[in-house]
Amino acid sequence: MSFIVEHGPALAIAVPLMAAFATPLISRAGGRLRELWAVLCLAATLVIVVMLSMDVLSSGVRVYALGASIPSLTSPGGFPIRIVLEVDAMSAMMGLISVSIALLVCIYSTQYMKKYQGLDKFYALLLMITSAMLGLVFTGDLFNMFVFLELLSVSSGALVAFYMGRGEPAEAAFKYVIISATGALMVLLAVCFLYGQYNLLSIGALAGVMQFTFLDKIALVLLVSAFALKCGAVPLHMWVSDAYGEAPVPVTAVLVVVSQASLYALFRVSFTLYGAMATISVIGWAMIILGILSMFIGVTLAMMQRDIKRLMAYHAISQTGYMLLGVGVGLAVIGDVGALSSYGMTAIEGGLFHVINHAMYKGLLFLTAGAIIYRTGTRDLNKLGGLAHAMPVTTCFFIIGMLSIAGLPPFNGFSSKIMIYESVFMFSPVLSIIAILVSILTLASFVKVFQSAFLGPKRREYKDVKEVPVAMLIAMGILAFFIILFGLLPDLAVQWLIEPAAKALLNQLNYVGVIV
């Protein structure tokens, strides 16, 4: 047991990575075994991450120096040269949500993807995405952040183009990979700027010696814009609708968490690496502006979509805006102790809670869209109708997801949005009013989807449609359960996960202290 916790950070990355490369071999023995293998490996990863998180939440930051005889020896001879994995409460929270969604998606895919060819590659890439996400959130090294970011874009780009029979998926994947590759190269350029000045790569050590020269500020701008691009904030949102729309449905649900892993990188860089900079509140304001733009433009673009997946993709952009707004307000007042304790902290907690909630209700909505596509074979809202007669359980799940994304009680979207509304209102009432307005528009847009897909008389062309298989229902049911749980008992999540994560972001000295 203590072995798993001690080597947890490395194991959590290594297990899915090894499993990914073993998948093509195992699928020679049959499809059922391959699916069992993928689910089991992800479940094992989840167990490792849960054990690691429990240890991190009870006993503080855990570092792991790769290749060292003692894993905690990060600076042999007083010089931080080792490649370091560093897990604090924030990384643990992101790790938990990434693996859980990946596991549920894998269970869902065992049914959904059954009729397609090339599934050994599908599961291998799914495991690889998980590994890359965990690497991105656990790494304590800037260069590794770049490596995992590239691994993430390569593996998810390949999955976006999974349907090779048509041209559009390849087109979307080309766009996605070109944009991610250029963004990742800008990250590498920023890493070069920092390394050239301080001869350091470890985030903790760099944060300790950073002088905030002009070059450092250029590096910060490069990092922030690259990560904002990767998480799909307006005005860098052009790839989101294509990639989310054309990818297979299970992959889309994973892409939501992939975007949030880059959001994590954005928060990590601006809070931990540059947290001590006197003018960091400028970045907070930049996040607020990006957030407001994403919220409003995302939801207005969603209003006119006919394709159910593209519509949900635009809503994903809009919801990312809430996280940027919440955390941005916290970052904007980081220098002001009074404001930070009265509403800044709550704003950050709301933003981070929304990350978790968004991954769950957006995952659920995409999976219900998948259930519709699985049974009817179309994504066009104008061709759908009357599905509530044949698919009652899916309809219930869709209603849960819809009310949650619109921020209605008692679902989890409400618990995080109310934290954001309240704290942002104390910062600036106008911003809060925009956020509430966007929620109303979101509800309006989803009511349209609900009406055109589920309500109405039973259609003749869908008379053979029935409820989706049980594996898909299980995956959706677990998500729906947690949505209601976090809606009824938000304190459960806030107290155990969110508050430690927000504190970990704000107390950068904890992160720095274990390295130097």
Add this chain to the structure above:
Amino acid sequence: MISLPFLAVMVIISIGLSAVIFRRNLVKIVMGTSIIASAINLFLVSLGYREGGVAPIFTGAPRLEMVLPTPQALTLTSIVIDLAVTAMMLSFAIIIYRHYGSLDSRKRRLRE
């Protein structure tokens, strides 16, 4: 003082970026990202260069003060990653060409 390699790096990066943004041919866009990657590799190598430094090979080094090989290690890693990404983007370009018979990015758009 700005030294020549750094200036060259910035010029090459801007060439690559302009290719990514303004070119219409998919293969040329891929070439653009490849050019940016090479420029950054050049940047890393020139950062690691020390006048009169000793290569960090223990058995062949004349004295024990050697250059820290981190930039070289970073460059190697980034070359490998760039290779993988370029190969993948080119294979997407091939699929797109098979479906549409053209590599012009203006010829088709995903449905709005």
